[in-house]
Amino acid sequence: MLRSVKGLKDILPQQASQWQHIEMVARTMATQYGFSEIRIPIFEFTELYSRSIGGTTDIVEKEMYTFPDRDGSSLTLRPEGTAGVVRAVLEHKLLDSPTARKLFYLGPMFRHERPQAGRYRQFHQFGVEALGTDDPLIDVEVIVLLWQFFLTLGLMDLTLHVNSIGTPDDREVYIQKLKEFLEPRLNILCGNCQRRYLTNPLRILDCKVPVCQKSTEGAPTLINYLSDKSKTHFQAVLDGLSALEIPYSINHRLVRGLDYYSRTTFEITSPHLGAQSTIGAGGRYDGLFHALQGPPTPAIGFAVGLERVTLLLSEEISSKKVPLFFVAGFGVIGKPQAFKLLHELRQAGIRADTDHKGKTLKALLRSADKLRAEYAIILGDDEVNSENAILRNMQTKAQEIVKLKEIIQRIQTGY
RNA sequence: GUGGGUGUAGCUCAGUUGGUUAGAGCGCCGGGUUGUGGUCCCGGAGGUCGCGGGUUCGAAACCCGUCACUCACCCCA
Missing domain, CATH: 3.40.50.800 (Anticodon-binding domain)
Incomplete structure (x- = not known):
């Protein structure tokens, strides 16, 4: 019998109404918060992703669906949405907006990973991007939209984690300090972390192996190595969240995986999902426009994994009853x-x-x-x-x- | 890429130390009602026991291989 491709799922009629509901809430709320929908292509030139996401990340190294076009150019099914949005904004010169340019998207993404609960090779994301301002209040707006989106859907027991990973300059100083701290303990870390020590030391902070967690207790925290500007920004974001009574927890171990992130990072987790507990996450990416040869433009956004959201919703979504x-x-x-x-x-x-x-x-x-x-x-x-x-x-x-x-x-x- | 678990009817699953014709519930189709549904009663259809090989008088069961699904690692939404 012919089967669907590994890691891909059919959304059957029973479940479709649930998806329609989620998409409706996403569109309605994003619009209420001043975001406009943008629809970008499913595939792009490979170069877009390798330059934005980061050449040494797993996504670019081994998870992209990359294939040659008939003329030989290399194309890639989009593994995430931000890069395509930024490309479209640059291509169509959408930055002359007097206020921040606020965009949202909804659609499938593709990553060649080993499937497991809450993780698929074709999955769907709802994401927003606010481009052109680094006012901390826009950070707050984006985070609050993410939080309220989940509340509106009726999700329970969520935790909002926030952190600041500073600018690349801040991080360089910190990584040096972190390595100095870890060096004497290097031989007791797990094999992965020994490798990370060289490639991406920050990741050691959120390793789940108990030995590693213990070893990083008392490690210097990134917060203390932020520049004054980054520190002030982060504090303003926290104050903004407090003012709106959004509960958050500062998580110094929260590190984003894609290279383009800087300063504010955040994610929302649920305890009901097993290993893939993150249902929405994002952060600031002030350096991305420059990396894509655009004008320096501060920006922030998030992405939500919609399959994971459906796992948290009860089966029955009562659709409006039209008599039959x-x-x-x-x-x-x-x-x-x-x-x-x-x-x-x-x-x-x-x-x-x-x-x-x-x-x-x-x-x-x-x-x-x-x-x-x-x-x-x-x-x-x-x-x-x-x-x-x-x-x-x-x-x-x-x-x-x-x-x-x-x-x-x-x-x-x-x- | 690495490790564990599971593969029996459309679905959820039983199946004894290896034993003769592989079962149940739900679902599906029909009859009970020649023109009135759901509940009830009765009947029926539906299976290469994931696939290939081996052991045995005999394999759904044991062994080897393989594939698929699944969970976890990794990574991430």
Whole structure:
């Protein structure tokens, strides 16, 4: 049997209403906060991602779906949204906005990872980007939008972690100090961390191996090595969150994985998801525009993993109930007449359906029941001969005989 | 890329120390009601026991291999 590709999932009709609900909340809230939707391509030139995300990150090194175009140029399915948004903003010169340029997107991303709970090879993100200002209040706005988005969906027990990882200059000083601290303990760290010591020492801070966690206790914290400017910015963000009574916890071990992040970083976790507990995360990326040969432009954004959100939502999302009228037509003249009536009902804007397989009235009513129709319209040869139809309320079993010609009017006025 | 767990009907799962025709519940189809659904009663369809090889008189079960799914590491949303 033909199967879907590993790590890809079908969203079946049962679940689709849940997705529609999440997407509706995302669009509504982003719009309320002053963000406009942008729709960017699913693939870009590979160079865009290798230059923005960082050449030594796992995403670029081994997780991208990269393939040659027919002319030989290298293309990549987007592994995240920020790079494409920034590219589009630069290409279409969207930065001359008097205020910050605030954009949001919604759609699939692709990373070739080993699938597991809450992690897929094609997954969906809702993300926002606020471009062109480094006022700490825009940081607050973005974080609050993320927080409120989850609250609006009804998610429980969430934790907002915030941190500042400083500017690249700040980090250089700090990493030096961190390495000095770790050097005497290097031989007791896990194998991964020994490697990280050389490639990305910051990551050792959020290693889950107990030995490593213990070894980094008492390590110098990045906060103490921030420049005055970064420190002031971070404090202003915290004050802004407090003023709006958004609960947060400062997490000095919170390090973002993509190279373009700087200063404010944040993520929201849930304790109900197993290993992949982060449902939304983001941060400031003041250096990204420059890396993509644009004018220096401060920016901040977040991305939400929508599959993880669906795992936290209860199954049932009650969609608005539009009553369904089931046309039960049978018999030599009843069936064709019923098909015509079905067409007329739909043209009148009435939600209507039938079951072409059902031959007997019994089978038809059973189908009506399975489709959870509110009403059945029974139309057999007898009814057609007398130019009537029977309108049956499936819940109360109440039936009334209605003139065929008047049935649409009867439905539109009475129900 | 590394490690663990699991593969039996459309779905969820039983299946005894290896034993003869592989089961249940739900779902599906039909009958009980020649033109009235859900509940109830009765019946039916549906299976290469993931796949390949081996051990054995005999394998869904034991062994080896392989594939798939899944969880975790890694990484990240």
